[in-house]
Amino acid sequence: MAKDILTKEVKEKIKEYQKADIVVGIPSYNNARTIPHVVRAVSAGLAKYFSKYNCVLINSDGGSGDGTPDLVTETVVEDFDTILIEHPVYPVSKIITPYHGIPGKGSAFRTIFNIAQLLEAKACAVVDSDLRSISPEWMESLLEPILFHGFDFVAPLYQRHKYDGTITNSIVYPLTRALYGKRIRQPIGGEFGFSGKLVSHFLKEVEVYQTDVARYGIDIWMTTTAVASGYNVCQSFLGAKIHDPKDPGADLSAMVSQVVGSVFALMDTYYGKWSETSNSTPVAEFGFKFEVGLDPVRVNLERMVENFKQGVLNLKGIWNKFLSKDNLRELKRMSSYHVLEFRFPDELWVKIIYDFALAYHNKVMSREHILKSLTPLYLGKTASFVNETIESTAQEVEDKIENLCREFEKQKDCLLKNWVQ
Amino acid sequence: MLGNLMIIQLTLTSPFIEFWDRIVFLGPRLLELIIIFVAGFLVGWLLKLLVKSVLTAIKFDVLCFRIGFSAALQRAGIIRSPTAIIAHLTYWLVVFLFILAGLSALKVAAVDNLISSLFSYLPHFLLGILVFIIGYLLAQFLSRALLIALVNAEVKYARFIAAIVQVLIIVLFIAMGIEQLGIARGVVVATFSIFFGGVILGLAIAFGLGGKDIAKELLEKRLKPPAEPKSKSDEISHI
Numbered sequence: 031m032a033k034d035i036l037t038k039e040v041k042e043k044i045k046e047y048q049k050a051d052i053v054v055g056i057p058s059y060n061n062a063r064t065i066p067h068v069v070r071a072v073s074a075g076l077a078k079y080f081s082k083y084n085c086v087l088i089n090s091d092g093g094s095g096d097g098t099p100d101l102v103t104e105t106v107v108e109d110f111d112t113i114l115i116e117h118p119v120y121p122v123s124k125i126i127t128p129y130h131g132i133p134g135k136g137s138a139f140r141t142i143f144n145i146a147q148l149l150e151a152k153a154c155a156v157v158d159s160d161l162r163s164i165s166p167e168w169m170e171s172l173l174e175p176i177l178f179h180g181f182d183f184v185a186p187l188y189q190r191h192k193y194d195g196t197i198t199n200s201i202v203y204p205l206t207r208a209l210y211g212k213r214i215r216q217p218i219g220g221e222f223g224f225s226g227k228l229v230s231h232f233l234k235e236v237e238v239y240q241t242d243v244a245r246y247g248i249d250i251w252m253t254t255t256a257v258a259s260g261y262n263v264c265q266s267f268l269g270a271k272i273h274d275p276k277d278p279g280a281d282l283s284a285m286v287s288q289v290v291g292s293v294f295a296l297m298d299t300y301y302g303k304w305s306e307t308s309n310s311t312p313v314a315e316f317g318f319k320f321e322v323g324l325d326p327v328r329v330n331l332e333r334m335v336e337n338f339k340q341g342v343l344n345l346k347g348i349w350n351k352f353l354s355k356d357n358l359r360e361l362k363r364m365s366s367y368h369v370l371e372f373r374f375p376d377e378l379w380v381k382i383i384y385d386f387a388l389a390y391h392n393k394v395m396s397r398e399h400i401l402k403s404l405t406p407l408y409l410g411k412t413a414s415f416v417n418e419t420i421e422s423t424a425q426e427v428e429d430k431i432e433n434l435c436r437e438f439e440k441q442k443d444c445l446l447k448n449w450v451q
Numbered sequence: 452m453l454g455n456l457m458i459i460q461l462t463l464t465s466p467f468i469e470f471w472d473r474i475v476f477l478g479p480r481l482l483e484l485i486i487i488f489v490a491g492f493l494v495g496w497l498l499k500l501l502v503k504s505v506l507t508a509i510k511f512d513v514l515c516f517r518i519g520f521s522a523a524l525q526r527a528g529i530i531r532s533p534t535a536i537i538a539h540l541t542y543w544l545v546v547f548l549f550i551l552a553g554l555s556a557l558k559v560a561a562v563d564n565l566i567s568s569l570f571s572y573l574p575h576f577l578l579g580i581l582v583f584i585i586g587y588l589l590a591q592f593l594s595r596a597l598l599i600a601l602v603n604a605e606v607k608y609a610r611f612i613a614a615i616v617q618v619l620i621i622v623l624f625i626a627m628g629i630e631q632l633g634i635a636r637g638v639v640v641a642t643f644s645i646f647f648g649g650v651i652l653g654l655a656i657a658f659g660l661g662g663k664d665i666a667k668e669l670l671e672k673r674l675k676p677p678a679e680p681k682s683k684s685d686e687i688s689h690i
Binding site: 281282283333336337340341343344345348351393394395396398399402403405406 | 513516517518522592595596598599600601602603605607609610
């Protein structure tokens with residue numbers, strides 16, 4: 031089954047390499063602008079920190095039209111002296127292949143997992159192809175906890191702009207932390223390290239690759255699977271995360287619905303685990319933390335609030351099937367706020383997210399409709415977050431997110447009470 | 452004299468004889484009719500119970516709630532659950548069919564003709580009802596999907612557009628249903644064609660006149676190379 035999605039050329043390469051200690055996967059789609067830097071950083075990192083290991087770099091491409099795979103083939107590290115390597119180094123082995131299945135990051139990862147399993151890799155890492163801030167040290171941070179410290183899953187820790195990763199900050203991090211009790215700050219970070227054992231686990235569940243997990247849902251699925259299945263989990267500090275701006279045409283609603291839908295679907299799968307979990311605990315951390323200067327991020331608050339107001343005006347007929355009357359009344363009241371006064375209280379936000387989770391679980395209507403109707407509320411919460419943190423330092427923003435996490439943990443009992451298995 | 456007496460006797464008794472013959476002819480059939488009626492009520496009652504338990508087992512009410520059918524019933528002032536409604540419909544359909552079967556036992560030509568035309572119309576009637584139900588559900592689903600997509604795409608008058616689409620789909624299916632029922636086919640087709648064509652033409656003209664700038668912008672976006680992002684756009688990375 032595993033071999034079925036691999037091309038003949040890939041199978042031949044696997045035969046040629048036979049085994050690998052380390053596999054690093056880079057999913058890509060039209061990333062010609064950034065992928066040479068990512069390949070150079072990965073190659074240098076492997077040469078610098080894992081020169082004694084057999085390493086294979088895999089590029090799993092979604093049919094780029096800008097020559098991304100060719101650039102991966104051509105890119106090499108020309109001067110190892112500049113990264114202070116004195117031991118002999120050899121060019122990293124590469125496998126460059128298109129992936130099959132639903133177009134998306136998850137399908138690209140599936141191909142990487144399959145190759146890693148066939149190469150019997152001890153440790154794997156995946157990094158996004160649009161990164162501008164990746165350095166060779168990221169390889170050390172993602173792979174060392176697996177190879178030398180007995181961990182199975184390494185999540186990333188970054189310095190990010192306060193307005194970066196808002197789905198993570200307002201929904202995914204607080205919700206997964208409240209559910210599974212592990213404080214993994216970037217559960218959908220995009221860069222992960224994991225053991226060969228966990229790769230086999232990821233490949234056991236064939237059906238999930240036909241769902242949103244094949245798209246934006248892959249990151250949260252990997253993190254949740256690792257945590258809920260009892261694997262040893264840690265996080266590593268990688269520094270700043272700066273990546274190419276996302277395609278402005280990318281549908282935010284699809285992004286929100288795929289990520290949140292995956293979290294909700296996993297709540298059904300791992301009910302036994304999260305229903306038994308109370309409170310949360312920190313996970314082991316690696317890496318030396320430091321402050322980074324980050325480019326300012328432009329935000330169109332007016333548009334976000336306008337979208338929220340339009341949602342309240344038009345979608346209340348849908349929301350009243352699963353949101354309480356009090357919450358709906360509160361949303362209606364909020365829609366009269368002026369842009370700069372706009373606030374979305376944490377307590378109400380958590381109630382709403384839990385009500386959406388229950389509606390998804392109980393299938394009160396088409397699940398896609400439930401998830402897609404969340405977008406205006408998410409934009410409202412994001413606008414409120416921007417308003418509340420406009421003058422805040424990074425630490426103050428973290429404190430604010432911490433308060434939201436506590437609210438999610440506080441209201442979890444109410445979620446459990448209403449959850450009918 | 453004797454002959455006259457016989458004629459009188461015959462004249463007096465023949466209606467009674469005829470009446471008796473009719474009773475002899477109809478009696479067993481009436482009995483048959485009553486038995487079939489009773490059997491109809493019994494079978495209907497049993498089927499009603501069966502349908503009720505099957506629908507309860509497959510959580511039919513929950514399904515109807517999800518697809519918005521329960522809400523539609525509530526809006527129409529029907530407080531019974533969809534399961535109860537289907538069970539009742541089954542009961543009365545079975546009773547109705549048994550009544551028809553019972554009446555045919557009377558062997559009356561007019562009744563026979565009526566029954567045979569009712570039986571040949573029944574599939575059309577059921578299909579017509581099915582078309583109405585499917586149309587209603589499809590209209591609900593599609594208009595909801597459209598409403599959410601329009602709101603997320605920040606389109607103004609989202610609810611109005613979604614409502615128009617819902618009405619158009621319902622009208623389309625009503626026309627299909629009435630066509631199936633065979634009611635004034637020519638009138639329905641003509642009315643529907645005029646109505647639907649008129650609405651589409653009206654919308655096309657309205658879009659052409661009112662939205663020519665938007666259409667121009669859309670075409671420019673498609674055909675021209677992408678311009679630099681507007682200063683008002685966000686740079687937030689949501690993931």
